[in-house]
Amino acid sequence: AKNFGIPLPDEAIKNAEFYKPVENSEEITYLKARREALGGQIPERKNSCAKLSPPPLTSFASLTNGSGTRTQSTTMSLVRILSILLRDKSLNKYIVPIVPDEARTFGLEALFKIAGIFSLQGQRYTPVDADTLVEYREAEDGQILQEGICETGALASFLAAGTAYSIHNLPMIPFYFFYSIFGFQRVGDMIWTCGDMLCRGFLIGGTAGRTTLNGEGIQHQDGHSQVVANTYPNLKSYDPAFAYELVVIVREGIRRMYELQENIFYYITAYNENYVMPALPGKNNIHNEILAGAYLLASTKSQKNSQLHLLGSGSIMQQVLEAQERMEAMGYQVSIWSITSYNELYREAEQCERENRLHPLKKARVPYVKKLFDKTSGVYVAVSDYMKALPNSIATWMPEHYTVLGTDGYGLSESRPELRDFFEINPDYICHAALVGLFRNGSINRKELQQQLATLDIDAEKTDPTLR
Structure with a gap:
């Protein structure tokens, strides 16, 4: 204490007592000024972010009208929903697709041309699929965040984008696609942090299901993420069967998180099994029933x-x-x-x-x-x-x-x-x-x-x- 010029008597130094400067001292005056500049003694989350509304239901007619005789998976249905959102003039710049690896596993290559993969240096090589219709495309203005084989990095990007509404007044809408078993089981603590920090966005547990993701054994087959999801208080979790259910859930998620500004986020499981998708039933109250759970x-x-x-x-x-x-x-x-x-x-x-x-x-x-x-x-x-x-x-x-x-x-x-x-x-x-x-x-x-x-x-x- 003496070496640093802290004015404590010898007895106080021996007792390792704390030193508190007087109220009008330079130190206390500085600390109070800094605290005031940061918003006062009690932390406060200020939100002056612009509100966003979901596109009208008619924008998703290709999904709500059914697939006819064509088959598709709910994972591909979600990619098609994302494609529609990326083309929506009011929302496109706020959409943040995120994938840790294997973008093609989730069908996200369909978005390469629309959005591109973000890279500070752009693309400095010719990809092996350059002669295909959906070639790998990196760009300085890309929107897709591909974090390599790193779930922690991808979750960190999701958290950054999902809290940008409060920190930067930007209503970013992250969609993080991942193998469903590599979510809560591998980075559950980070997902808890998302809930604790009032993060917003959509966690997409792709290739879901213990028996639907076949051939990959113990490591990949998820039969418990929906059970674990219920332990996160402000996480809304859904396990839809059809494309029209996904449309209803995603639209409601955007409405609640970005129009009503509710502090919730979503977990949706999607599968890679193809089957015919029926049309949205025309009965009354179907939207509310889907959202209620049954x-x-x-x-x-x-x-x-x-x-x-x-x-x-x-x-x-x-x-x-x-x-x-x-x-x-x-x-x-x-x-x-x-x-x-x-x-x-x-x-x-x-x-x-x-x-x-x-x-x-x-x-x-x-x-x-x-x-x-x-x-x-x-x-x-x-x-x-x-x-x-x-x-x-x-x-x-x-x-x-x-x-x-x-x-x-x-x-x-x-x-x-x-x-x-x-x-x-x-x-x-x-x-x-x-x-x-x-x-x-x-x-x-x-x-x-x-x-x-x-x-x-x-x-x-x-x-x-x-x-x-």
Whole structure:
């Protein structure tokens, strides 16, 4: 203290006491002036950022009108949504596509010509694909951020872009595409930082699903990111099956984050399995139902008359639809429910439980998921490419005879049919679960159960997937 000229008595120095300059000293005056210049004693986030609105629904007609006979994946549907946003005059300069590596894996090469890959030095070489229609293109004014094989770097870019609304008054809209298993599992702490710093944007878990990303085994097959996503309080997570669901979710995300300026961000899982995309249903309130987490997709006759209710999401919806055909061929009436977000259903139901507990004398608030199935009866089977814990999260509010099929266990390097048989989520196992449910609720007898189970390719003695 004496060496630095700090005016402390010898006894205070021996006791290692702190020194506080007097109130009108040069040091205190300087510190207070700096704190005032920084906005005062209490930190305050000031937001004077311009508001942005999503493009009209008509801009996405190529996706909401269905794909006809052409097949496509939800990953490619998202790339097409991004392409439309990059061409939108009011939004294009704010869109920030981010990928850590393998842009072509996610179909992002379609954006090379539109946006280009950002490089401070531009492109100083001729790429090996220079003679193709979608050649690799780097540019000083490129918009795509390709960070190499570095999830931490890509997440840092997402965080920088997603908080630019507060720091630089720029409403940047980042879309970070990555292998879904390499998100929460690898950089979960950085995603938590995004939530803590009120980051905005879209995290896209591409090549999602334990059985949909086939042939890559334990390292890549994700069956739990949606489960982990529910632990992030201001993260909205969705697992859509169809292109029109993606359009509704992305438009709402832009509206809430950049028009209403809400401090939330989104996680959307997308798959690389191709199938026909249907058109957006014309029924009333379909947009709100998609965003709430579930809606009735189809019924043999009506939901009221259905004996079976099959719940599907993501690419596994195709397995559910095939099971529906088989059960209808057996003479049963079936309703199909598209579950866009088990996490949204769970959170809203828990909010209702909390409100009812704190206000016991008021009329009880009924959770959306409970109202959804209020006028139905029969057997309910939920099927997911994620762990059973995900659809089981809403079990408290579902009717009885609710069965869950999921992908608990490690992945395998096999084909999709083999994987779905291994994890017991293919049409045979879906029909099996439905028939067992019908037997248990008394709708069919022992003989009918045995006869109908005999038509299914089921190995009842196979090893539990979680033990292999």
